[in-house]
Amino acid sequence: MARPLSTEAREKALAAAQEVLSTDGVEGFTVDAVAKRSGVAKTTIYRHFSSGNELLINAIDCMVTPFPTPNTGSLKGDIEEFIQSVLPFIDDHSMQRTMMGVIAAAASDPELHRVHQEMMQLRMTPIKTMLELARGRGELRPDLDLDLALDFVEGPFFFRKMIRNEPMGEKEIRAFAAMIIHGLEGA
Amino acid sequence: MARPLSTEAREKALAAAQEVLSTDGVEGFTVDAVAKRSGVAKTTIYRHFSSGNELLINAIDCMVTPFPTPNTGSLKGDIEEFIQSVLPFIDDHSMQRTMMGVIAAAASDPELHRVHQEMMQLRMTPIKTMLELARGRGELRPDLDLDLALDFVEGPFFFRKMIRNEPMGEKEIRAFAAMIIHGLEGA
DNA sequence: TGAATTCACTACGTTGTCGTAGCGTAATGA
DNA sequence: TCATTACGCTACGACAACGTAGTGAATTCA
Structure with missing residues (x-):
């Protein structure tokens, strides 16, 4: 393993996910929107979360x-x-x-x-x-x-x-x- | 006016819309699903309701x-x-x-x-x-x-x-x- | 230093939904 | 009767979201 997954990208994605959730609601929650908002590439998001749904769930978990x-x-x-x-x-x-x-x-x-x-x-x-x-x-x-x-x-x-x-x-x-x-x- | 819009098609569509709403929820509500379930063609549904959203609203209105x-x-x-x-x-x-x-x-x-x-x-x-x-x-x-x-x-x-x-x-x-x-x- | 791997970026194929067009067929009003 | 219009069908174009490939640059471990 030459380079571990950066926690920074993960946290930026999660933070942006929460923002998207707040502004657009669950029905407006998309991986593209999180990628655009966070500055983290969509592909990178998929390296940290196996699916858009898992990203959503983790974001909610952090909010509680x-x-x-x-x-x-x-x-x-x-x-x-x-x-x-x-x-x-x-x-x-x-x-x-x-x-x-x-x-x-x-x-x-x-x-x-x-x-x-x-x-x-x-x-x-x-x-x-x-x-x-x-x-x-x-x-x-x-x-x-x-x-x-x-x-x-x-x-x-x-x-x-x-x-x-x-x-x-x-x-x-x-x-x-x-x-x-x-x-x-x-x- | 040679032929009025059939109330039968309208009611069949509305009934099916309510069924879809019950089984699939609001997020699973689609015009295609209503068309398939009702037997009413999608095009016909659009003749009766200007949009999928209006169909949804009318269906809910009927349920209340x-x-x-x-x-x-x-x-x-x-x-x-x-x-x-x-x-x-x-x-x-x-x-x-x-x-x-x-x-x-x-x-x-x-x-x-x-x-x-x-x-x-x-x-x-x-x-x-x-x-x-x-x-x-x-x-x-x-x-x-x-x-x-x-x-x-x-x-x-x-x-x-x-x-x-x-x-x-x-x-x-x-x-x-x-x-x-x-x-x-x-x- | 160097091999490996993540990162951002662009682009793609897939899927699903929307709303519409065109076609024959069937039903209705004049 | 006959013109008009709805009906069902198939198909289409547009769009949005999904998840993935490929590229070059940056970063980290050995």
């Missing part, structure tokens, strides 16, 4: 970052903090497009489905931890189904921003948190 | 049907009935795929965006009516923000089924309804 587990001492504070921390991320329109595209495409492509599952788990884990902590403090009933509670915490927020594209300010965040708390406590 | 407004006399009953009526529809995997595909594609295509908006409104209206009825009966506070409540009713359900693909039985439906009620009342 876990959220920190909120820990303010009370469930109400935790939920508000959680929404606050996710909001700027989810408010980005191109990110919305990318996420929805991945979710939709995951229905057809088994590899993307795996990525989708990972994404979900990464996002759900801190929420679940948050709920377990609250239960430990006695803020929630011990027999509460945490799996359902998960949907209850994330669902309204997700639906409003991703599906209905309605705005969400401080007032709405507090209202949501209050409703969620009451719902979980009363269950 | 409004849900009846639940009216059991109590909000709890209404919510359970609502979930019950939507469940079989949303449990259909191909329908899930189609819907998510439309939502994702709507981010790029303004015409699809319009269809998406119509779809949403058609679905949200009965829920809003249901909430207004409950408020009229005194089951909800008069100052409740119905727009937020909408997300609160639909969100958890949507998130669980469409995004996380988790199962949902009688027990979960009742648990959801109970949580939603408590959340709305406590807000």
